[in-house]
Amino acid sequence: MLARSSARALLRRPPFPTGSGGQTPIVGASSRWLTTLGHRRQQSTATADATANANDQDVASIHNNVEHQQWARQVLRDAVAAAEPRYTWSKEETAAIYHQPLMELAFQAAQVHRRFHNPSEVQLCTLMNIKTGGCSEDCSYCAQSTRYQKGTGLQAKRVETVETVLEAARIAKANGSTRFCMGAAWRDMRGRNNSLRNVKEMVSGVRAMGMEVCVTLGMIDAEQAKELREAGLTAYNHNLDTSREFYPSIISTRTYDERLATLGHVRDAGINVCSGGILGLGETDKDRIGLLHTAATLPSHPESFPVNALVPIKGTPLGDRKPIDFTSMLRTIAAARIIMPATIIRIAAGRKTMTEEQQAMCFMAGANAVFTGEKMLTTECNGWDDDAVLFERWGLQPMKSFAKSAAPAS
Numbered sequence: 071m072l073a074r075s076s077a078r079a080l081l082r083r084p085p086f087p088t089g090s091g092g093q094t095p096i097v098g099a100s101s102r103w104l105t106t107l108g109h110r111r112q113q114s115t116a117t118a119d120a121t122a123n124a125n126d127q128d129v130a131s132i133h134n135n136v137e138h139q140q141w142a143r144q145v146l147r148d149a150v151a152a153a154e155p156r157y158t159w160s161k162e163e164t165a166a167i168y169h170q171p172l173m174e175l176a177f178q179a180a181q182v183h184r185r186f187h188n189p190s191e192v193q194l195c196t197l198m199n200i201k202t203g204g205c206s207e208d209c210s211y212c213a214q215s216t217r218y219q220k221g222t223g224l225q226a227k228r229v230e231t232v233e234t235v236l237e238a239a240r241i242a243k244a245n246g247s248t249r250f251c252m253g254a255a256w257r258d259m260r261g262r263n264n265s266l267r268n269v270k271e272m273v274s275g276v277r278a279m280g281m282e283v284c285v286t287l288g289m290i291d292a293e294q295a296k297e298l299r300e301a302g303l304t305a306y307n308h309n310l311d312t313s314r315e316f317y318p319s320i321i322s323t324r325t326y327d328e329r330l331a332t333l334g335h336v337r338d339a340g341i342n343v344c345s346g347g348i349l350g351l352g353e354t355d356k357d358r359i360g361l362l363h364t365a366a367t368l369p370s371h372p373e374s375f376p377v378n379a380l381v382p383i384k385g386t387p388l389g390d391r392k393p394i395d396f397t398s399m400l401r402t403i404a405a406a407r408i409i410m411p412a413t414i415i416r417i418a419a420g421r422k423t424m425t426e427e428q429q430a431m432c433f434m435a436g437a438n439a440v441f442t443g444e445k446m447l448t449t450e451c452n453g454w455d456d457d458a459v460l461f462e463r464w465g466l467q468p469m470k471s472f473a474k475s476a477a478p479a480s
C-alpha cells in the first residue's frame with residue numbers, strides 16, 4: 071500500500087519507462103518483461119564490463135516501469151473510489167485505466183457499476199430507420215451512403231409516415247422496450263423543414279406513450295435542437311465514432327469538430343447526449359483511448375455511450391474488415407464504465423455476433439443497455455423474445471423508462 075503523500079506524488083505525472091518512445095506501456099506486460107530481463111542478466115556475466123552501462127540503464131527502466139505501474143494502479147484506485155463523475159481525465163490516465171490487466175479492469179468496472187447503477191437492470195431500446203439510404207456522407211462503414219450504393223445494392227426509400235413510426239413504437243413498447251430511437255440517413259437538417267415537422271410529431275407521439283425517445287438525424291443547429299426539445303425529445307444520438315486522429319481515415323465529408331458542435335447544440339438545448347463509437351474500423355488501442363478520452367472530457371458526460379462492433383457490409387470500403395476481438399470490446403466497455411460512472415453504456419451494433427456469455431461479461435463489467443427488436447438500421451438485431459430468455463437466464467430485468475434521467479418537460 072502506498073503512503074498518501076507518495077501516492078499524491080505519483081499522481082502528479084505519469085512516470086514512463088525509458089525507451090518507451092513516449093507510448094504508454096501495457097501495465098500487465100511488465101512482469102513478463104522483468105523475467106526476460108532476469109534471463110538476459112544471467113547470460114551476460116561473461117561480458118560484465120561491456121554490459122555494465124547497459125545494465126545501469128535496465129535498472130533505471132525497471133525502476134521507472136515499477137513506478138509507472140504504481141502510478142497506474144493509483145489512478146485506477148482513485149477512479150474506482152470516486153463519489154461522482156470526473157471530467158478532467160488526462161489521456162495518460164485514460165490509457166492507464168484502459169491498459170489494466172483485463173480481469174482486474176472488468177472487476178473494478180463491476181464495482182463502479184454497482185455503486186452508480188442497479189446491476190440487474192438493462193435498458194431495452196428499439197431503433198427504427200425512418201429514412202433509409204440516399205445519404206450524401208461517405209462514412210466508410212455505412213450501407214446508407216449513396217457513394218457505396220452500387221456495391222451494397224441498397225435502395226433509398228422515402229421517409230416513413232408518422233403513423234407507421236408510431237405503430238412501430240407501440241409494438242416495441244408492447245414487447246418491453248422503454249426507449250425508442252429513430253434514425254434518418256441525412257447529413258444534416260438544413261432545408262428539411264417538412265421533415266423536421268414530421269419528426270417532431272413522431273417524437274411527441276412516442277413521448278405520449280411514456281417512452282424515452284431518441285433521434286439521430288445527422289448534424290443539427292441550435293434552433294433545431296431547441297425545437298426537438300420542445301417536441302419532447304429525450305436524447306439525441308450523434309456518435310464520435312473513433313479518435314480525432316483516426317477519424318479522417320473513416321469519414322471525409324464532415325469534421326470531428328462539426329460532430330462536437332452538434333453535441334454542443336444538443337447539450338445546450340437540454341437534450342441528453344447519446345454519443346459513442348464503433349470498434350473494428352481498423353483503429354488501434356490508442357484510438358479507442360482517444361475516443362474514450364474525448365467522451366469523458368466533454369462538459370458533461372454523454373447520458374448514453376454506445377459501443378458498436380463494426381458489422382462489415384459488403385460493398386462498403388470496410389466490407390472486408392475482420393470482426394473486432396471480444397477482449398477489445400470488453401476492455402472499452404469496462405474503461406468507459408470507470409471513467410464515465412453515471413453514463414448508460416450501450417452494447418449497440420454487433421451484439422448479434424456475441425455469445426450469451428460474452429454479453430453477460432459485458433453486463434458484469436458495466437454495460438446496461440441494448441438495442442433489441444427486429445432490425446437495427448440496416449443490420450440484424452437480437453430479437454425481443456431472445457432477449458427475454460437471456461434476461462431470465464442471467465437474472466436481469468428491463469430498466470424502466472426515465473430510470474436514469476429525468477423526463478424533459480415537453
Ligand code: SF4
Nearest residue numbers: 205207209212215255
Ligand atoms: S451520416 Fe449516417 S447515414 Fe449517412 S453515411 Fe454516415 S452513418 Fe450513414
